[in-house]
Each structure stands twice: as C-alpha cells, then as structure tokens.
Amino acid sequence: xxxxxxxxxxxxxxxxxxxxxxxxxxxxxxxxxxxxxxxxxxxxxxxxxxxxxxxxxxxxxxxxxxxxxxxxxxxxxxxxxxxxxxxxxxxxxxxxxxxxxxxxxxxxxxxxxxxxxxxxxxxxxxxxxxxxxxxxxxxxxxxxxxxxxxxx
Amino acid sequence: xxxxxxxxxxxxxxxxxxxxxxxxxxxxxxxxxxxxxxxxxxxxxxxxxxxxxxxxxxxxxxxxxxxxxxxxxxxxxxxxxxxxxxxxxxxxxxxxxxxxxxxxxxxxxxxxxxxxxxxxxxxxxxxxxxxxxxxxxxxxxxxxxxxxxxxxxxxxxxxxxxxxxxxxxxxxxxxxxxxxxxxxxxxxxxxxxxxxxxxxxxxxxxxxxxxxxxxxxxxxxxxxxxxxxxxxxxxxxxxxxxxxxxxxxxxxxxxxxxxxxxxxxxxxxxxxxxxxxxxxxxxxxxxxxxxxxxxxxxxxxxxxxxxxxxxxxxxxxxxxxxxxxxxxxxxxxxxxxxxxxxxxxxxxxxxxxxxxxxxxxxxxxxxxxxxxxxxxxxxxxxxxxxxxxxxxxxxx
Numbered sequence: 001x002x003x004x005x006x007x008x009x010x011x012x013x014x015x016x017x018x019x020x021x022x023x024x025x026x027x028x029x030x031x032x033x034x035x036x037x038x039x040x041x042x043x044x045x046x047x048x049x050x051x052x053x054x055x056x057x058x059x060x061x062x063x064x065x066x067x068x069x070x071x072x073x074x075x076x077x078x079x080x081x082x083x084x085x086x087x088x089x090x091x092x093x094x095x096x097x098x099x100x101x102x103x104x105x106x107x108x109x110x111x112x113x114x115x116x117x118x119x120x121x122x123x124x125x126x127x128x129x130x131x132x133x134x135x136x137x138x139x140x141x142x143x144x145x146x147x148x149x150x151x152x
Numbered sequence: 153x154x155x156x157x158x159x160x161x162x163x164x165x166x167x168x169x170x171x172x173x174x175x176x177x178x179x180x181x182x183x184x185x186x187x188x189x190x191x192x193x194x195x196x197x198x199x200x201x202x203x204x205x206x207x208x209x210x211x212x213x214x215x216x217x218x219x220x221x222x223x224x225x226x227x228x229x230x231x232x233x234x235x236x237x238x239x240x241x242x243x244x245x246x247x248x249x250x251x252x253x254x255x256x257x258x259x260x261x262x263x264x265x266x267x268x269x270x271x272x273x274x275x276x277x278x279x280x281x282x283x284x285x286x287x288x289x290x291x292x293x294x295x296x297x298x299x300x301x302x303x304x305x306x307x308x309x310x311x312x313x314x315x316x317x318x319x320x321x322x323x324x325x326x327x328x329x330x331x332x333x334x335x336x337x338x339x340x341x342x343x344x345x346x347x348x349x350x351x352x353x354x355x356x357x358x359x360x361x362x363x364x365x366x367x368x369x370x371x372x373x374x375x376x377x378x379x380x381x382x383x384x385x386x387x388x389x390x391x392x393x394x395x396x397x398x399x400x401x402x403x404x405x406x407x408x409x410x411x412x413x414x415x416x417x418x419x420x421x422x423x424x425x426x427x428x429x430x431x432x433x434x435x436x437x438x439x440x441x442x443x444x445x446x447x448x449x450x451x452x453x454x455x456x457x458x459x460x461x462x463x464x465x466x467x468x469x470x471x472x473x474x475x476x477x478x479x480x481x482x483x484x485x486x487x488x489x490x491x492x493x494x495x496x497x498x499x500x501x502x503x504x505x506x507x508x509x510x511x512x513x514x515x516x517x518x519x520x521x522x523x524x525x526x527x528x529x530x531x532x533x534x535x536x537x538x539x540x541x542x543x544x545x546x547x548x
Contacts, residue, residue, distance in 0.1 A: 011461065017531045032495035032534050035455055035475045035483065039533035055533040059457035059474070063531070 003060060004094035010064035015071050018053040025121070027113025030106050036062045038110035040070065044118055047078050054110070061093075061100040062107075068092050069107035081115055082131075084108055154467045155513040159354075160303055160331060160446050160504035161471055165397070166356035172400035173358065176393035184390055185379065194392050201399035205363055208406045209348065210339040217364045217372070217382045218395050222330035222351030223254035224375065225364035228386075229326040229347040230258045230297060232372035234267060236324065237294020243267045244293045246285060248309075249489035250274050251299050254349075255328055256485070259297075268292075278305050278437035278490050282313035289317070295324045300332035300348075304473055304486040304502055305437035306446025308336065315344025324370065330354055330362075334405035335443050336413070340365055347372075352398030355405045356506075361394035412507045416444035419505055419514045423447055426518030430525055432538070432547045436490060436500070446504040448473075450492060452547050453535030454499045454528040456483075462527070463501075466520040473500040495534070496546050 003011070023041035030037040036058035043051035052074050056066040069089050073081040086104040090096045096104055116131040118124075156164070176197060182190030184198045199213065206213040219225045230245075237243055247259055249271045259269045270288050272280050285296055296318050301308045311327055318325035326347035332338055333348075334355030340348055346367045353359040366372050378387025405412070424435055424447055433451040451459075456472030463470055473484025475498060482488065483497035492500075503517065529535040537543040 008461075011458070012465065014531065019536075028533060032498070034494075035498040037533050039536075055531050055536060057453065057532040057534040058455050060461045062455075063458055 002097060003064070004096075006068075006092075006094040007061055007064040007096065010067040010093065011060040014056075014063055014067040016053050016067065016074065017055065019055065020051060020053050023053075023114075025114040025116075025118030027110050027115070027117055029109045029113050030058070032057065035059065036103065036106055038062065038066050038106050040066070040110040040114040042114045042118060044078065049073050049076055049078065049081060058103065058106075059100070061096050061103040064093055065089055065096070065103040065107035066110065069104075069111055073111055078115060078118075081111055084111055153513065153516050154469075155509070155516055156469045157503045157505055157509065157513075157517060158469045158471050159506040160306070160502065162353045162359065163356045163506060164508060165353075165358060166401050166404055168404045169357050169397040169401035173393040173397035176396050180392075184392060185381065197396050198390055198392055201395045204399040204403045205350075206365075208333070208338075208402045209350075209365055210341050211365050212368060214383070215340075215365050215368055217366060217385050218390060219362045219364055219386060220360055220391075221362040222252075222328065222349050222354075223362075225349030225351075225362050226252065226254040226297075226326075226328050227258050228364055228372060228375050229349060229366070230255065230262070230295065231375065232366075232370075233295035233297075233324045233326065233347070234262050234265075235373050236371065237292075240294070242292045242294035244270065244290050246270045246272065246288045246293060246296045246298075248272045248274050248280050248298055250278065250302055250304075250486040251297070252303055252328055252330070255297055255299070274302075274307075274489050276491050277441075278302055278307035278486075279441060280309055280314075282310050282317050285314050286317045286321070289321050289323055293321075293323050295326060297326040297328070300327045300329035300338070301336070301443045301446075302437070302486060303331050303446075304484055305448040305490065306331070306442040306504070307437040308332070308441050308443060311345065312343040315346075318346070319344045331443055331446070334402050334409070335445065337409065340367070346370060352394065352401065355401050357398035357401035358394045361391055361398045363398070408507070413444050415507055416505060416509075419509060419511060420444060420447060422511060422514045423503060423505070423517065426514070427521055430522050432545050433525070434547045436487065436492070445506055446502065448487075448500060448502045450487070450496050450547065451499045451501065451525045451529075452496055452545060453532045453538055454525060456498055456500050458528055459499070459501055459524055462524045463520065466516075466524065468517055468520060471502045471504075473502065474498040493546055 020041040024044040025042040028039040039055045041053045052070045054066040086108040090104040180193045182194045184195040202213045330351045333350040348365040351362040436448040456474030487497035
C-alpha cells in the first residue's frame with residue numbers, strides 16, 4: 001500500500017471539509033498546474049482558532065494532510081498554529097511517501113497563510129520570516145525524482 | 153462488485169495461455185540449445201511459438217526475435233536503426249511527442265550521443281499524419297518510429313500510410329505496437345512495417361516476454377551479448393514457458409479478433425456515452441480512430457490520484473495521467489502533447505476494458521465515476537473558483 005492506514009482514513013473521511021462564511025482568515029497555497037491547491041478558512045475568537053475548514057484539490061496525501069493539519073490546530077491558540085510544522089503533520093499521519101512530503105509542507109503553509117491573512121486584516125504585527133505567503137513549496141519539491149511509473 | 157478496467161496496463165492471463173505454459177515448467181523443461189530430446193522438445197515448442205507469432209503479423213518466423221517485453225524490443229529496434237544510420241552518416245530520427253517512455257527515453261539517450269531527434273505534434277486528435285512524417289524526413293533521416301496505438305488515450309496512427317512514405321524515401325520504419333497487436337488487425341507486409349514491438353501481457357499472455365519483428369535484410373544489433381540464442385541477436389536462455397504462453401494468447405486473440413472487437417467496442421461506446429454526461433469533462437483523443445478498449449477522460453476541478461483511490465474503494469481499477477500517479481512534477485506527457493493544460497491533465501482517468509468485462513461492469517463504472525467526481529469537486533477550491541466564475545472553465 002502506498003499510504004499508511006492513517007492517511008487512508010483521513011483521505012476517506014476527511015475532517016473539517018468545507019468553507020466558513022465570513023472567515024476571519026483565509027489562506028490558499030499551491031498551484032493547479034502542479035496538481036495541488038489547499039485553501040484553509042479560520043474562525044478566530046480571542047486568539048483561539050474556534051473553527052477551521054478546508055478545501056483541497058489534490059492527491060490522497062494532499063487531502064489527508066489538510067484534514068490532519070486542520071485537526072491539529074482546531075480549538076488551539078494561534079501561537080500553536082504558528083508553530084505547526086510539516087514534519088508534525090506527516091508524523092501524525094504515520095508518515096508519507098518521500099515524494100508526497102510536499103503535501104504536508106503545503107498543509108503547513110496553508111494554515112500559516114490563513115493566519116497571516118487574519119493578522120493582515122486586523123493590522124496585527126507579526127514576524128514576516130515566520131509566515132509564508134504561499135506558493136513556495138509546491139513546484140520545486142520533487143524536480144529530481146524522475147518519472148518512475150510505467151503508464152503503458 | 154470488482155471491475156478490472158486497466159487492461160492497457162496489463163491483462164489477466166487467458167486460460168488457454170496458462171494451460172499452454174504448464175508443461176514447460178516441469179515436463180518439457182530442457183534448454184532449447186541442448187541436443188538431447190529434453191532440449192529439442194523445448195526447441196520445437198519455441199519454434200512453434202515463433203511460427204504462431206509470425207503468422208499473427210503476416211511475417212516470416214525468421215523475422216521474429218523474442219525479447220523480455222515491449223520495452224526491450226523498442227530499445228533494440230531504435231538503437232539498431234541508429235547504428236545502421238550512423239554507418240551511412242545519417243543521424244536524424246523522427247518520432248512523435250506522445251510515444252511510450254521506452255521509445256522517448258531511448259531517443260533522449262541517442263540525442264546525448266549526437267543524434268538529432270524530431271518529435272512530431274499529435275494534435276488534439278492524438279493522431280499524426282503521414283504528410284507530416286513525409287515533410288519531416290531529411291536526407292540524413294535514418295529512422296521513423298511512430299507508435300501504432302497510444303497507450304494512454306488509445307488513438308490509432310495511420311501506420312500503413314506512414315510506412316508507405318518511409319518505404320518511398322528509403323527510411324527505416326519502426327512501430328511500437330504493444331497496444332495494438334491482438335486488438336486490431338496488424339499486417340507487417342501490407343502496412344509497410346520494417347520493425348515492430350509487441351508485449352505478451354497486453355493480450356492475456358504472461359508478463360516479462362515480448363517480441364521484435366525485423367524485416368528480412370535489416371541487420372539488428374544486440375542489446376545483450378552472450379550465447380547464440382535468437383539467431384545470435386538476443387543472448388540468454390529463452391523463457392520457453394512465457395514464449396509458449398504468449399504465442400498461445402496471441403493465436404487465441406487473433407482467432408477471436410472480430411467478435412472481440414465488436415463486443416469491446418459496444419461496451420466502450422456505452423462507457424463514452426455514460427461518462428460524457430459528466431459536466432465539464434471530455435473524452436481525450438479522436439472519438440472513433442482508437443483501439444476498441446481504451447478511453448481517457450478529463451474532468452475539470454479534480455485530481456486524478458484521489459479519483460483512482462476512491463474508485464478503488466468502489467471496486468474499480470483504473471489509471472490516471474496525473475503527476476501524483478507518475479511520481480513526477482508534470483502530468484502525463486501524452487495529455488500535454490494533445491494540448492491539455494496542466495491543471496486539466498491532472499484530472500484524467502484512463503479506463504481500458506477487454507473481452508472479459510461485462511456490460512454490468514460498465515454500468516457499475518458509469519454509476520460510480522460521476523459520484524466520485526462530484527464528491528471530489530465538492531471539496532475542491534479549483535471547482536469552487538470555476539463555479540463562482542473566478543476562473544473560466546477550460547472544458548465547456
């Protein structure tokens with residue numbers, strides 16, 4: 001099996017799918033050209049993520065990574081969302097295949113892009129180094145992996 | 153219900169092929185190169201198999217070389233032609249943009265060695281024309297290699313016409329016919345083919361065995377050096393059981409070709425009609441000029457790997473040209489070659505059926521694909537943008 005049971009569970013039964021009307025922060029990262037786009041919606045009350053939803057265009061691990069990342073930040077203070085790492089998302093999924101690790105990177109970036117959007121909208125100062133504006137990881141992660149599979 | 157709809161990837165072995173092979177594991181197990189009867193019985197089986205394969209292609213048995221499969225046959229045909237060309241100072245090769253990687257990667261290798269490669273467009277139809285091939289032929293062209301039928305979208309190329317052009321201009325013509333042999337009529341003489349590759353497991357034979365047809369008079373080179381097997385052109389003790397199985401499968405397929413074509417084409421039409429109802433989706437490649445069993449659709453707003461995983465949950469085995477299923481960054485080179493933008497090519501689905509499928513199975517596919525597409529669209533930000541008009545649909 002390509003994926004762990006945890007990945008398949010989050011892929012088959014993704015948590016927090018959908019949109020939030022009038023979300024406090026929205027982040028979209030990725031690029032349809034590369035085959036992955038994640039969009040995260042945050043509802044924030046008193047510096048706490050009271051609700052989170054996502055929509056994802058992408059492969060099984062992209063959907064599972066979005067699902068897991070949103071689970072990991074739901075109900076948590078914003079500071080915890082900011083310390084979310086792609087490694088933690090991948091570990092929580094019991095690992096991802098090497099060429100799918102960029103999906104967890106994208107999940108981290110989507111969450112942070114949504115937080116950034118919240119900060120920007122509310123004029124809250126933040127460390128620019130810490131917050132990505134999206135579109136960084138998608139297209140360069142697996143340039144050198146060749147195209148192994150036979151589609152004959 | 154379990155539905156295997158990935159016959160362009162590989163097929164189930166036929167009972168005929170399996171039974172034909174059995175004695176060659178533990179009864180007639182001699183080495184065909186040995187002089188005693190154990191060996192000579194195996195040799196007889198090998199030559200019977202060669203005669204059957206030759207007959208299926210309208211070739212002479214001496215023109216058939218057994219290989220480990222289609223990829224080896226493609227490599228040997230192309231590299232041999234390159235060597236023949238180089239001797240005459242001809243180092244230009246013509247092919248198409250949507251060949252199998254066994255051809256494209258071999259051509260890449262030759263390019264690094266100083267050969268010049270022209271890859272022709274295949275248009276939205278997925279078909280190159282003989283005129284385009286003729287126009288690309290130069291004084292220094294040593295080989296034209298064009299696949300018989302495309303493995304991802306199933307479109308058939310005008311092989312006979314391309315062969316005629318090559319004959320007229322004195323250029324070698326090879327065709328990768330892995331997706332065509334045993335599925336549609338193939339006649340190397342009538343179609344002016346100099347070299348042809350085929351693979352056993354694409355027509356209910358075993359895996360790991362194939363053949364290269366080489367027209368009499370063309371001197372091919374070895375990929376594998378060693379013993380004198382295959383008239384000195386492919387060393388290594390012959391895989392007798394697999395060769396016998398492949399020949400039996402081919403003979404059976406050719407015998408039933410007309411009825412299989414009728415049966416599979418009817419199911420394919422059912423499939424195209426059913427899946428064409430999905431909005432913002434389209435059939436890739438020419439509607440009619442295609443092998444009986446292969447269809448390829450694109451559905452906007454979704455990604456192919458998640459589509460395959462959910463179809464697998466519904467019992468359907470299919471394939472996709474999305475980047476995620478290929479392990480590379482780009483979606484299928486075939487879908488890009490027929491002009492699909494990246495984002496649409498990611499949402500592709502290939503279904504390839506055979507005579508063992510049933511209309512009930514096709515109905516199961518037609519029932520499930522739209523549901524999965526709709527579900528994935530409901531969670532896709534791309535689909536959301538398309539629906540809201542933020543982005544424009546590529547497929548109307």
